[in-house]
Amino acid sequence: MAALAPHAGHAQIIGITGSPGVGKSTSTNALVAELRKRDKRVGVLAVDPSSPFSGGALLGDRVRMQDHALDPEVYIRSMASRGHLGGLSWTTPQALRVLDAAGCDVILIETVGVGQSEVEIAGLADTTMVLLAPGMGDGIQAAKAGILEIGDLYVVNKADRDGADQVRRDLRSMLTLGERPEGAWRPPIVKTVASKAEGLDEVVEEIEKHRAWLESSGQLAVRRTRRARDEIEAIAVTALRARWGDVHGRSELDDLAAAVATGESDPYRAADKLLDSFTE
Amino acid sequence: MAALAPHAGHAQIIGITGSPGVGKSTSTNALVAELRKRDKRVGVLAVDPSSPFSGGALLGDRVRMQDHALDPEVYIRSMASRGHLGGLSWTTPQALRVLDAAGCDVILIETVGVGQSEVEIAGLADTTMVLLAPGMGDGIQAAKAGILEIGDLYVVNKADRDGADQVRRDLRSMLTLGERPEGAWRPPIVKTVASKAEGLDEVVEEIEKHRAWLESSGQLAVRRTRRARDEIEAIAVTALRARWGDVHGRSELDDLAAAVATGESDPYRAADKLLDSFTE
Numbered sequence: 001m002a003a004l005a006p007h008a009g010h011a012q013i014i015g016i017t018g019s020p021g022v023g024k025s026t027s028t029n030a031l032v033a034e035l036r037k038r039d040k041r042v043g044v045l046a047v048d049p050s051s052p053f054s055g056g057a058l059l060g061d062r063v064r065m066q067d068h069a070l071d072p073e074v075y076i077r078s079m080a081s082r083g084h085l086g087g088l089s090w091t092t093p094q095a096l097r098v099l100d101a102a103g104c105d106v107i108l109i110e111t112v113g114v115g116q117s118e119v120e121i122a123g124l125a126d127t128t129m130v131l132l133a134p135g136m137g138d139g140i141q142a143a144k145a146g147i148l149e150i151g152d153l154y155v156v157n158k159a160d161r162d163g164a165d166q167v168r169r170d171l172r173s174m175l176t177l178g179e180r181p182e183g184a185w186r187p188p189i190v191k192t193v194a195s196k197a198e199g200l201d202e203v204v205e206e207i208e209k210h211r212a213w214l215e216s217s218g219q220l221a222v223r224r225t226r227r228a229r230d231e232i233e234a235i236a237v238t239a240l241r242a243r244w245g246d247v248h249g250r251s252e253l254d255d256l257a258a259a260v261a262t263g264e265s266d267p268y269r270a271a272d273k274l275l276d277s278f279t280e
Numbered sequence: 281m282a283a284l285a286p287h288a289g290h291a292q293i294i295g296i297t298g299s300p301g302v303g304k305s306t307s308t309n310a311l312v313a314e315l316r317k318r319d320k321r322v323g324v325l326a327v328d329p330s331s332p333f334s335g336g337a338l339l340g341d342r343v344r345m346q347d348h349a350l351d352p353e354v355y356i357r358s359m360a361s362r363g364h365l366g367g368l369s370w371t372t373p374q375a376l377r378v379l380d381a382a383g384c385d386v387i388l389i390e391t392v393g394v395g396q397s398e399v400e401i402a403g404l405a406d407t408t409m410v411l412l413a414p415g416m417g418d419g420i421q422a423a424k425a426g427i428l429e430i431g432d433l434y435v436v437n438k439a440d441r442d443g444a445d446q447v448r449r450d451l452r453s454m455l456t457l458g459e460r461p462e463g464a465w466r467p468p469i470v471k472t473v474a475s476k477a478e479g480l481d482e483v484v485e486e487i488e489k490h491r492a493w494l495e496s497s498g499q500l501a502v503r504r505t506r507r508a509r510d511e512i513e514a515i516a517v518t519a520l521r522a523r524w525g526d527v528h529g530r531s532e533l534d535d536l537a538a539a540v541a542t543g544e545s546d547p548y549r550a551a552d553k554l555l556d557s558f559t560e
Contacts, residue, residue, distance in 0.1 A: 005546035093547070221541065228547060229537035233524070235551035237517050244513070257509035261501065266285035267373070267508060271515035 001094065007101035009224075011043070012211050015125030016110040017150075022133040023157040027194040028110050032068050034200040035106055042068075043099035043107040044076040047092060047121075075099060092124060093231045106207075122150035123230065126223060127210045129153045129203075132171065134163030148174055151187050153206050159191035159199065185213050244274060252277055281374065287381035289504075291323070292491050295405030296390040297430075302413040303437040307474040308390050312348050314480040315386055322348075323379035323387040324356040327372060327401070355379060372404060373511045386487075402430035403510065406503060407490045409433045409483070412451065414443030428454055431467050433486050439471035439479065465493050524554060532557055 016031075018024050028044060035042050068074040077095065092109070099107050111121050122128040130151035135158075154175075156167050168189050175187060188206050192199030214220035244253045256270040296311075298304050308324060315322050348354040359371065372389070379387050391401050402408040410431035415438075434455075436447050448469050455467060468486050472479030494500035524533045536550040 001548050002546040005540070006543045009541075009543050224541040225534070225537045228540035228550075229533055231547045232533065232536055232540065232550045232554060233521065235547050236524075236554050237520070239551060239555060240517070240520070241513065244516075253509055253512065254505070256512055257505045260285070260508035260512060261289075261504040263286045263289050266282040267511045267515055268281050270508075270512045271519060274512060274516050275519060 001097065004097055004101040008097050009100065011096075011100040011104045011107045012207070013096060013100075013107045013109060013124065013126045014207060015121035015128040016108055016131065017121050017128065017147075018131030018133075019136060021136060022131040023194050024110055024131055027131055027155065027157055027192065028108055029067055030192075030194040030197045030200050031108065031203060032074060033197060034204050036068070036071065036073065038204065040105040041073045041103055042075070043102075043104035044068075044074070045092065045095055045099070045107065045109045046076075046078045047109065047111045075102070075104065093227070093234075096124065124227060126214060126220060127152045127207055129155060129207075131155050131157050132167055133158040134161045134167050152185060152210050153203070154187055154189045155199075155203060156189060156191045157194050160193045160196075164191060183217065185210065185217075185219075281377065284377055284381040288377050289380065291376075291380040291384045291387045292487070293376060293380075293387045293389060293404065293406045294487060295401040295408040296388055296411065297401050297408070297427075298411030298413075299416060301416060302411040303474050304390055304411055307411055307435065307437055307472065308388055309347055310472075310474040310477045310480045311388060311483060312354060313477060314484050316348070316351065316353065318484065320385040321353045321383055322355070323382075323384035324348075324354070325372065325375055325379070325387065325389045326356070326358045327389065327391045355382070355384065373507070373514075376404065404507060406494060406500060407432045407487055409435060409487075411435050411437055412447055413438040414441045414447050432465060432490050433483070434467055434469045435479075435483060436469060436471045437474050440473045440476075444471060463497065465490065465497075465499075 016024060016028055025046075028046075032042050032044065068076065096107060096109070109121060109125060128150050130147045130153070132154065133156065154171055156164050156171070158164065168191065171189055175189075180186060188209075190199055190202045190206055192203060194200070211220075214223070244251065253274060256265065256274060259265040260267050260270050296304055296308055305326075308326075312322050312324060348356065357375065359375065376387060376389070389401060389405060408430050410427045410433070412434065413436065434451055436444050436451070438444065448471065451469055455469075460466060468489075470479055470482050470486055472483060474480070491500075494503070524531065533554060536545065536554060539545040540547050540550050
């Protein structure tokens with residue numbers, strides 16, 4: 001990681017999220033094709049937050065991505081997120097740094113929009129792309145309100161279906177409800193038919209405009225510093241946990257936990273003791 | 281929390297999870313009624329892991345729980361889980377301890393089975409109850425494999441519908457696939473029609489059997505110690521984060537993050553420095 005660090009920082013990281021059924025894999029596939037037309041080196045990370053146990057991967061998505069499997073300028077990796085502390089945070093930044101240092105111009109990181117994973121993706125990405133489609137239950141209303149806060153770019157996919165314009169109108173009116181300060185980025189809404197590769201040129205243009213805005217506004221540095229901060233913290237906390245695990249042979253944390261479980265102590269006092277024993 | 285600690289430890293904590301549509305709220309409501317018949321004091325925590333932004337709560341569930349709203353021996357609380365580090369872990373144990381110390385005999389903690397929340401619930405509960413229902417897509421096959429690892433008790437709700445026996449048979453055969461050691465708990469499968477309050481007496485009996493097994497096998501202490509350990513760690517880590525936030529006026533973590541963002545340093549070296557500055 002130390003050797004890679006000086007070589008990273010070039011790639012634009014694009015988070016792609018949306019409810020099941022909006023066409024994320026097809027869109028990612030079509031977006032890769034459009035980026036390859038422009039001679040960009042592309043990395044793709046598909047993260048499955050729903051398999052904490054199995055370590056399984058998005059097999060279906062990998063199959064759909066086979067268009068690019070033989071292209072040496074496209075790197076595709078499926079990852080299962082693991083652990084109970086929001087799995088994205090630990091391994092995904094490392095994978096992003098490797099792809100970045102390997103010279104990818106664009107890295108697409110795709111996840112199913114369930115639970116908190118879309119928020120985590122937004123935290124890792126320079127540009128967050130939220131996919132919607134007509135006919136998904138109650139459309140926008142069904143989409144979680146959270147998507148209005150994380151999107152830098154909205155894509156209404158399956159735009160050849162009835163209701164696509166309505167989805168766009170609803171989305172537009174919901175996005176304009178909140179006041180945005182002068183100079184703030186106003187997220188565009190693009191219509192696509194990813195299965196026919198329609199509209200992806202406009203998506204790439206908006207992605208490039210957003211990158212330009214990130215640089216001119218100083219937001220790129222802000223976002224990347226915030227991301228580095230989160231990653232340093234995650235590493236430091238993991239290192240601390242490992243140390244707590246074996247101080248004085250039998251773990252001190254185990255003793256403290258036993259005292260809390262029986263009601264002799266409380267978790268706040270125990271946490272203080274744990275920190276004291278570490279700093280002494 | 282220190283004052284509450286000696287008074288906690290009496291309540292049996294029951295985690296209730298299952299996919300949307302299996303009837304979790306109706307089942308919780310019916311289970312509260314059954315427990316009240318037996319004169320138990322009941323706490324209910326409904327946790328919504330899908331609203332990291334809004335702080336919103338499970339309004340629908342609260343409405344459905346109005347049967348018990350005026351019963352002074354029933355305490356009901358909806359919580360939105362917050363934060364990007366798996367929201368359950370931070371505030372939920374505190375709420376559980378308060379309800380426990382307040383003399384609840386049983387605390388039901390209910391969550392939608394999406395992403396990692398069901399795993400987190402299982403980590404907090406003494407007894408984890410997994411709900412299923414016939415006609416949910418591909419039935420058992422659609423249910424994530426993870427539920428087979430967390431359930432102490434399985435409930436096939438809507439058992440008056442076609443396919444309930446099939447769900448039970450499928451579940452039974454999947455549960456018996458894995459070898460269990462001598463003396464291990466064998467999760468029972470109970471059929472209910474929660475909307476008609478049918479089968480809940482059997483659910484309560486199985487919950488009581490599981491509690492007896494937890495005590496006789498020593499597993500209750502094991503689970504509670506593990507839970508205390510997680511909670512102490514979470515508190516210690518949060519305290520550390522707060523300290524890292526303001527060392528030497530301008531935060532040292534901010535400086536380290538800026539160096540990583542520009543490629544001057546890498547997150548591992550930065551994490552080491554952060555820990556050094558803290559222990560010196």
